[in-house]
Amino acid sequence: MTTPSLETRDLTIRFGGHVAVNRVSAAFRPGELTAIVGPNGAGKTTYFNLISGQLAASSGQVLKDGTDLTGMAPSTRARHGIGRAFQLTNLFPALSVLENIRLAVQARAGEGWRILRPVGRFGHLTEAAERFLEATRLTHLAHQPAAALPHGDQRKLEVALLMAMEPDIYMFDEPTAGMSLDHAPDVLDLIATIKTDPAKTVLLVEHKMDVIRALADRIIVLHNGELLADGPPAEIMDSQVVRDVYLGTATEETA
Structure with missing residues (x-):
């Protein structure tokens, strides 16, 4: 199997006595769009911040094509091909x-x-x-x-x-948040276009289940900062444990 384009190994961050992300290990590969989901406070954006370098990990590693980026600044990670879009526009x-x-x-x-x-x-x-x-x-x-x-x-x-x-790695944190129904499809079409490039890896934090169904090749579920589930969308959505934590409620809201 080829080296992952992006990998986290036991990635952890603590704020005092609170563990916001707890030993999360996951590998991501080119040509794949992974949706990262979970309830509010699950650690999704914090996990993104650890990968892109906005936060320093308490322990664990972030690797890009096998190179350890853990101690590098966000600007250095960007030069290594980590691209990040935020919940709030940054222009x-x-x-x-x-x-x-x-x-x-x-x-x-x-x-x-x-x-x-x-x-x-x-x-x-x-x-x-x-x-x-x-x-x-x-x-x-x-x-x-x-x-x-x-x-x-x-x-x-x-x-x-x-x-x-x-970048080689595209990271989108709720890209359609606050957008009108007229504008959201344009941004989603752009992400879908990026996804077609077999050399690019896309990570997407999203809570809208229709968006996840349309774009995701894989879903990772975080809960209380821990990795709860990781697999194909159909498998994850059919998991009763996952539904109890998040997807069942989200599906009802979007039905």
């Missing part, structure tokens, strides 16, 4: 949509900040940014300030920024 609000994406392309290319460089020298970066605009259907908003966009388009812009960084 440069005063910059235009195009400028936001161009900065991401510039960072990915290692161009850095060169304020004395003639703007004409950035043509290749602008062209690359425009391709991500087109892919996310934001071309018509290219020159709008990010702050002026409706929430749904801001979420699409965040996906565009993530795509512009060209």
Whole structure:
């Protein structure tokens, strides 16, 4: 079996006497979308924060293609191919949509900040940014300030920024939270497109069961910070233990 693209081994974090994530071990592979579910307070976002480096683990490991990233900063993990989108949008609000994406392309290319460089020298970066605009259907908003966009388009812009960084691992934390019924399908279509790339690994924290059914190849269930179940969607959804903890209630709410 090939080396996992991403793996956590006994990953744990304690806040005083509270264990928020407790010895969670899981391996993720390219071409697979894994939905991470569980009730409120189960440790889903904390688990994401441990993987992406926003939180330091109390014990355990995070490995990318077999390389131990556990002690690395979030920016270093990003350079190793860990891409993260958050529950709240994380944009440069005063910059235009195009400028936001161009900065991401510039960072990915290692161009850095060169304020004395003639703007004409950035043509290749602008062209690359425009391709991500087109892919996310934001071309018509290219020159709008990010702050002026409706929430749904801001979420699409965040996906565009993530795509512009060209990560191997995509991590989405409730990507449709707060979105209207009109905008949510656009973001889900983008995630579905990313999923078709056999070189990419996608992790999705989500509570909407219709979204999970449509996208997930696999479901991981967290409960009280521990790994309760891990398997194919049909198997997980049919598990009585899982239904008792989470899925039964969620299914009734979305029925």
